Amino acid sequence: MFTHSEIWAALDKIAEKNRLSISGLSKRAGLDPTSFNKSKRVTGNGRLRWPSTESVSKVLACTGTTVEELASLIAGRDPDETISSRLPMISFQQATASTCFDDAGFPIGDAWKEITFPYHVDRYAYALEVSDDTLLPVYRRGDVLVISPDVHVRPGDRIVTRSHEGALSVAVLRSLTANSIEFTTVSPSLESWHVSSRDIDWMARIVWASQ
DNA sequence: ATATTCTTAGGCCGTCGTGT
DNA sequence: ACACGACGGCCTAAGAATAT
Secondary structure (H helix, E strand, O other): OOOOHHHHHHHHHHHHHHHHHHHHHHOOOOOOOOOHHHHHOOOOOOOOOOOOOHHHHHHHHOOOOOOHHHHHHHOOOOOOHHHHOOEEEEHHHHHHHHEEOOOOEEEOOOEEEEHHHHHOOOOOOOOEEOOOOOOOOOOOOOEEEEEEEOOOOOOOOOEEEOOOOOOOOEEEEEEOOOOOEEEEEOOOOOOEEEEHHHEEEEEEEEEOOOO
């Protein structure tokens, strides 16, 4: 059971999460831009108008929203923000300690502190604070990078890798084969190097950076 | 400053499903 | 067959935002 205001609030939230206006969401769903107008949610005589199940289905399809996520939004819970509004964070310097990550690159241990993050990211995301100026001019000391070990990495992505020795590197992934990985620096020099895929523990995509 | 585009409000109408 | 209710589309108008 849900109410008229809850289903409309959920659609408003889906639009917001996809950085769309409510008319923009209607258009993306293949509907008339005015379909979800606030003025159309109540008729002139006060009768409540509800979105059709077909329209809701189109919205879910065009935004990649699941029925479960819609249910959470209707219930007033944001499945992303409630999980990711607080992120574990650690500095690059501290992160070189071997106990900070498990074998798959997910945070473990007590060295992490928690920060509040204003955007929604997946539940596995964590933050790394830049400890020095070796990444200038792209990242400077104090910048925060948000990393998701759960996001598929593709050539062109900025990533963080970890060697068997525990050293973290920030780079751009250029190519990836079964045995070899090519990286370039994030700096304008674009120096490139190859490593064997056996020589790194993991790599994870940088999904956000404070700049 | 002006033009263009986008967003929103509101009225009206078409289409579809349901009940009589 | 017809009436009615309901949602979405079409249209206009106005205001806001953005581009030139």
